[in-house]
Amino acid sequence: MTHQSETPPAEVARGASRRKSMRSWLLPLLGFTVVYLALVALVRNQYYQLMLTLVPVWATLGISWNILSGYSGLVSFGHAAFFGLGAYTLTILFVFFGITPWVGVFAAGGVGALAGLVIGYPTFRLRGHYFALSMLAYPLALLYVFEWLGLQEVSLPMRRDAPVAFMQFSDNRIYTLIALCIMIAALLASLRIERSRFGMSLLAIKQNEIAAEAAGINTFTWKLRAIVVSGLIAGMIGGFYAVVLLVVTPQTVFGMLTSAQALIMALFGGVGSAWGPVVGAAVLIPLTEILHAELGDKIPGIQGVVLGAAIIMTILYAPEGILWRVRDLLRKRQAGVADRQIGDGKASGTVTVEPDAARRAPPADAPTLLDVQGLAKSFGGLKAVQDVSFSVREGEILGIIGPNGAGKTTLFNLLNGVISPDTGRITFQGESIFGLSANAICSRGIGRTFQVVRPFPRLTVLENVVIGAFVATDNDDDAYAQARKALARVGMERDEGLLAGGLTTKQLRLLELARALAGNPKLLLLDETLAGLGSDAVEEMLAVIRNVAAEGATVVIIEHTMHAMVRLADRFVVLDHGTVLAEGAPEEVTRNPNVIEAYLGKKWSAHARA
Amino acid sequence: MSDFLINVENVLQALSAGILLGGIYGLMCVGLGIIFGVMRVINFAQGDLMMIGMYCAFYLFSAAGLGTVLGPEVGAIVAALLTGPIMYAFGLVLHRFLISRVTGVRVASLEGEGHYAQLILTLGMALVLSNGGLLLFGSTPVSVRSSLSSSAWELGPLVGDYVSIFVNKARGIALLVSLAVAAGLYVFINRSRLGKSLKAAADNPEAAIYMGIDVDKAHRMAFGIGTAITAIAGGLVATYYPFQPYVGLEFVIVMYAGVVLGGLGSIIGAFWGGMIIGLVQQLATLVLPTQLQNTAVFVVFLLVVFLRPQGLFGVNVTRA
Numbered sequence: 001m002t003h004q005s006e007t008p009p010a011e012v013a014r015g016a017s018r019r020k021s022m023r024s025w026l027l028p029l030l031g032f033t034v035v036y037l038a039l040v041a042l043v044r045n046q047y048y049q050l051m052l053t054l055v056p057v058w059a060t061l062g063i064s065w066n067i068l069s070g071y072s073g074l075v076s077f078g079h080a081a082f083f084g085l086g087a088y089t090l091t092i093l094f095v096f097f098g099i100t101p102w103v104g105v106f107a108a109g110g111v112g113a114l115a116g117l118v119i120g121y122p123t124f125r126l127r128g129h130y131f132a133l134s135m136l137a138y139p140l141a142l143l144y145v146f147e148w149l150g151l152q153e154v155s156l157p158m159r160r161d162a163p164v165a166f167m168q169f170s171d172n173r174i175y176t177l178i179a180l181c182i183m184i185a186a187l188l189a190s191l192r193i194e195r196s197r198f199g200m201s202l203l204a205i206k207q208n209e210i211a212a213e214a215a216g217i218n219t220f221t222w223k224l225r226a227i228v229v230s231g232l233i234a235g236m237i238g239g240f241y242a243v244v245l246l247v248v249t250p251q252t253v254f255g256m257l258t259s260a261q262a263l264i265m266a267l268f269g270g271v272g273s274a275w276g277p278v279v280g281a282a283v284l285i286p287l288t289e290i291l292h293a294e295l296g297d298k299i300p301g302i303q304g305v306v307l308g309a310a311i312i313m314t315i316l317y318a319p320e321g322i323l324w325r326v327r328d329l330l331r332k333r334q335a336g337v338a339d340r341q342i343g344d345g346k347a348s349g350t351v352t353v354e355p356d357a358a359r360r361a362p363p364a365d366a367p368t369l370l371d372v373q374g375l376a377k378s379f380g381g382l383k384a385v386q387d388v389s390f391s392v393r394e395g396e397i398l399g400i401i402g403p404n405g406a407g408k409t410t411l412f413n414l415l416n417g418v419i420s421p422d423t424g425r426i427t428f429q430g431e432s433i434f435g436l437s438a439n440a441i442c443s444r445g446i447g448r449t450f451q452v453v454r455p456f457p458r459l460t461v462l463e464n465v466v467i468g469a470f471v472a473t474d475n476d477d478d479a480y481a482q483a484r485k486a487l488a489r490v491g492m493e494r495d496e497g498l499l500a501g502g503l504t505t506k507q508l509r510l511l512e513l514a515r516a517l518a519g520n521p522k523l524l525l526l527d528e529t530l531a532g533l534g535s536d537a538v539e540e541m542l543a544v545i546r547n548v549a550a551e552g553a554t555v556v557i558i559e560h561t562m563h564a565m566v567r568l569a570d571r572f573v574v575l576d577h578g579t580v581l582a583e584g585a586p587e588e589v590t591r592n593p594n595v596i597e598a599y600l601g602k603k604w605s606a607h608a609r610a
Numbered sequence: 611m612s613d614f615l616i617n618v619e620n621v622l623q624a625l626s627a628g629i630l631l632g633g634i635y636g637l638m639c640v641g642l643g644i645i646f647g648v649m650r651v652i653n654f655a656q657g658d659l660m661m662i663g664m665y666c667a668f669y670l671f672s673a674a675g676l677g678t679v680l681g682p683e684v685g686a687i688v689a690a691l692l693t694g695p696i697m698y699a700f701g702l703v704l705h706r707f708l709i710s711r712v713t714g715v716r717v718a719s720l721e722g723e724g725h726y727a728q729l730i731l732t733l734g735m736a737l738v739l740s741n742g743g744l745l746l747f748g749s750t751p752v753s754v755r756s757s758l759s760s761s762a763w764e765l766g767p768l769v770g771d772y773v774s775i776f777v778n779k780a781r782g783i784a785l786l787v788s789l790a791v792a793a794g795l796y797v798f799i800n801r802s803r804l805g806k807s808l809k810a811a812a813d814n815p816e817a818a819i820y821m822g823i824d825v826d827k828a829h830r831m832a833f834g835i836g837t838a839i840t841a842i843a844g845g846l847v848a849t850y851y852p853f854q855p856y857v858g859l860e861f862v863i864v865m866y867a868g869v870v871l872g873g874l875g876s877i878i879g880a881f882w883g884g885m886i887i888g889l890v891q892q893l894a895t896l897v898l899p900t901q902l903q904n905t906a907v908f909v910v911f912l913l914v915v916f917l918r919p920q921g922l923f924g925v926n927v928t929r930a
Contacts, residue, residue, distance in 0.1 A: 075725070075726075075729070122912075122916055125916060125919060126915060126916075126919050127919075129646075129650070129652065129870075129874060130870060130874070130915060130919055130921075132652065133652075133866050133867075133870045134870070134911075134912060134915050136863060136866060136867075137867070137908035137909075137911050137912050138908075140863060140904065140908055141904070141905045141908035141909060141912075144901055144902055144903075144904045144905040145902070145905055147901050148899055148901040148902050148905075256859055256863065257859075260654075260733055263729060263730065263733065264730060264733060267726050267727075267729060267730040268730060271726045299745065300744055300745070300749065301741040301742065301743070301744030301745035301855075302741070302745060303741070304737050304738070304740065304741025304742075304744070305737070305738050305741045305742050305745060307737055308734045308735065308736070308737030308738035308739075308741065309734070309738055310734075311730060311731075311733065311734035311737065312708065312731060312734040312735065312738065315712070315727055315730050315731050315734065316708070316711055316712070316731070319712060319724065319726075319727035320726065320727065321726075
C-alpha cells in the first residue's frame with residue numbers, strides 16, 4: 001500500500017469496511033474450527049468419529065458445487081463426475097503404481113480440474129435446464145465405463161510398513177483433521193472468490209448473462225474458471241473419500257446419489273454462500289448417520305423417510321436454505337434503523353448542470369470513431385438490418401431514430417456483439433470489431449445500455465456498477481473507485497447501497513448508464529434511455545447525457561420520439577425497415593419528406609411538402 | 611444359417627427390442643414432459659412416483675384381486691390402466707401441499723426464480739417416497755406375473771426360412787397399450803380445450819399467462835396428468851420387469867434424457883426422445899459390450915444436445 005496517502009476518503013472508508021468484513025468471516029471460521037476440534041478430541045466412539053470425518057467431506061463437495069452452481073446459477077447435476085474421477089485417480093495411483101495418497105490427493109485435484117475444463121468447454125454452450133440435465137450424463141456415462149474396465153471394487157492396500165507415509169492412521173481423528181484442513185482450504189477459496197471480481201462476475205452471469213457480457217465480463221472464461229476450481233476441489237475431496245472408505249466402487253463415487261449429495265448440502269444450508277454447504281453438512285450428515293445407526297437396521301427405510309421429510313419441511317420454511325433464512329430474520333430485527341438510513345426518499349439523480357455551456361458539437365471534420373459499412377443481418381426470412389452504412393465522429397451525439405420495428409435495437413446488438421452480423425464492416429478506432437463477442441467489444445471501449453433495462457436485481461447499485469468497471473482495470477479497489485465516480489457522474493452516489501431490484505425506472509436507466517460509464521468507454525450506445533420517463537425525468541436524463549458527452553465521450557442514442565432528440569443530438573441517422581432512410585443535421589432530417597412519410601404516412605408527407 | 615443371416619437376425623432382434631423398450635420409455639417421458647414443459651420444474655421424484663405406480667398396479671392385481679377376477683392377462687393391463695386415475699389424485703395432492711408452494715407466481719422473487727427450492731424439495735420427496743416404499747413394500751423384488759411374461763410371438767420368417775423375430779408377449783402388449791395411451795393423450799391435447807391450454811402452456815408458459823390461461827390450474831392438471839401417465843407406464847413395465855422400491859432411480863435418468871432429447875416443451879417430442887433412448891440402448895449391444903450400453907445412451911444424448919441444443923423437436927426461443 002504505497003499510495004495510501006493519495007487514497008480518497010471514500011476509499012479509506014471502503015478499505016476499513018473491507019477489513020471489517022475480513023474480521024466478520026475470520027471469526028466464525030476460527031470459532032467453527034475450535035468447536036469442531038473440541039468435538040474431535042472428545043468423541044471416542046468410532047462410528048461418530050467417522051461421522052465427524054464425513055461432515056467436512058460432504059461440506060467440501062457442497063462448497064465445490066456452490067462455487068460453480070451457487071454463484072453462477074448453472075446448476076450441475078453431475079458433480080459426482082469430478083468426485084469419482086478424483087477417487088479413482090488416487091486409488092489407481094496407489095494400487096497400481098504405489099504412489100502415496102499424500103500425492104494422490106493432489107493428483108486427484110488435478111484430474112478433477114482437468115475434467116472441469118473438458119466438461120465445461122462443450123457444455124457451456126447449453127443454458128438453464130439443458131445445462132443442468134446434460135451434466136447428469138457425465139458421471140453416469142463414466143460409471144459404466146469404470147464397471148466395464150473391471151474396476152467394480154478396488155480396495156486400497158494396507159501398508160503396515162509405512163502407514164503414515166501412505167495416509168493410514170490407527171487414530172481415526174487424524175482423518176477428521178485432514179478432512180477439516182481440506183474443507184477450510186476450500187472454504188477460504190470460496191470466500192475469496194465471493195469477495196473478488198471472480199464472484200461478482202459469476203453473480204452477474206447468474207442474474208443476467210447478456211448484460212454481463214455487454215458490461216465487459218467474459219462470461220465464458222469466468223464460467224470455465226469456476227468449473228475448473230470446482231472440479232479441483234471435488235476431485236481432491238473425492239480422492240480423500242477413497243482413503244476414508246478404503247474401497248472404491250463406481251456406484252458410491254459416480255452414482256446419482258453422490259451428485260445429489262452435493263446439491264443437498266448447498267441448497268439445504270444456503271445456496272450461493274460459502275458457509276451454506278458447511279451448515280448443510282453439519283446438520284444433515286449427523287442427522288442421516290444417527291438415524292441410520294439408531295433406526296436403519298430395525299426398520300429399514302425409516303431413516304430416509306425422516307431425512308427426506310426434514311429436508312422438505314426445512315425448504316418449505318426456508319426456500320433458499322437455512323443460512324439465508326437466519327440472515328433475513330436477523331436483518332428484520334435490525335431493519336427498523338437501517339431502512340430509515342438507506343434510501344430516505346430524497347430524490348436521487350439530481351444533477352446540477354450548467355445548461356449546455358460545457359459542450360459544443362464537434363466540427364464536421366472531426367476524426368471518425370466508428371465506421372459502419374454495408375451491415376446486414378437476417379433472421380430467417382426477415383431482413384432486420386440491410387446494407388446499413390454510417391459513421392460516428394469523435395465527440396458527437398448521434399441520434400438514431402426511426403419508427404418501431406425499424407431495426408434500431410438490432411443495429412445496436414450487432415454493433416456491440418450481442419448478436420453477430422451476417423455481412424458488412426464495422427471499424428472502431430481504425431480496427432475491425434466485426435463478429436467479436438460482446439465482452440471483447442466492451443473492452444475495446446464501447447459501452448451500452450438496454451431498451452429493456454437489465455440490472456442485476458439482487459446486487460446493490462454500487463455492485464451493479466462495479467461489474468461494468470472491471471473491464472477497465474485489473475485492480476478491484478480501482479474498480480470500486482471508478483464505479484463510485486461513474487455513480488457520481490449520473491448523480492446516484494447517494495444510492496450506492498440500495499438493491500437494484502427496488503429502483504424506479506429513472507434510477508434503473510441512470511444505473512445502466514453508470515454501469516456503462518464505469519468501463520470508461522470511448523463510445524456509448526444508449527438504447528431508448530428516455531423511454532418511459534416523465535417530462536422532468538427526461539430533462540434530467542438529457543442533462544446527464546450532455547454532461548457525459550461534454551466530458552469527452554461519444555454518444556449514439558436510439559430513440560423513436562423526435563421530440564427530445566432534436567434538442568440533444570448533433571446529427572441524426574434515420575432508419576426504416578432496416579435501411580438508412582436519411583442522415584444529417586436535425587433540421588434537415590426533420591424536413592425530409594421520406595422521414596415524415598415513414599413516421600406519419602403518405603398523407604402527412606404530402607401535407608408537409610405543400 | 612450363414613453369418614450374414616445371423617447378423618440380420620441380431621439386428622432385427624435388437625431393433626424390435628429397442629422399439630418395445632422405447633415405446634414404454636416414450637410413455638414415461640411423455641408424463642414427465644407434460645410436467646416439465648408446463649411447469650419448468652425439475653422433478654427428481656418422477657421415478658419414485660412411477661415406482662409407487664408400479665406397486666399400485668401390483669396390489670391392484672394381487673391384493674385387490676384383479677388378477678383372479680379378470681384373469682392374469684387382462685387383469686395385468688387393467689391394473690396398469692387403473693393406476694392412472696389413482697396416481698392422478700395422488701399427483702394433485704402432492705401438488706396442492708408441496709409442489710405448489712415452491713412454484714408459480716409466489717416464488718418469482720426468490721433466487722433463481724425458486725428453481726433451487728424446487729430441486730431440493732423434489733429430492734426430499736424422492737427420498738421419502740423411495741424409503742417409504744422400502745418401509746411399506748419391503749426390499750424383495752416383485753412383479754405382476756402372468757403367462758404372458760414367459761411366452762413370445764414369432765414374427766416371420768422375415769428373411770429366408772429361418773430369420774424371425776421373437777416378441778415377448780408381455781412386452782408386446784405393454785407396447786400396444788403404451789401406444790394407445792400416448793395416442794389418446796395426443797387426441798386429448800390437440801382436441802380438448804383443457805388439452806390445448808396445457809399444450810400452449812408447455813410451449814410458452816409466459817405467453818400462456820398473457821393469454822389468460824389459469825396458471826395454477828394448468829400446473830395442477832399438468833402435475834396430475836404427468837404423474838398418471840408415468841405411473842401407467844410403470845404399471846406396464848411391472849408386467850414383465852421385477853422391481854423394488856429403488857427402481858425409480860433407474861428410470862428417472864432415462865426420462866430426463868428422453869425429455870431433453872425430444873426438446874423441452876414438446877410433448878410429442880418427449881415420446882420420440884424416449885423411443886430413441888430405447889433404440890440406442892438396444893442397438894448399442896450389437897457393437898459394444900453390454901456394460902457400455904448405458905454409456906452409449908449418454909454419449910448419444912450429449913452429442914444430440916450439443917448439435918441441437920433445443921432438442922430434436924424443440925424450438926429455439928433465445929432472444930437477445
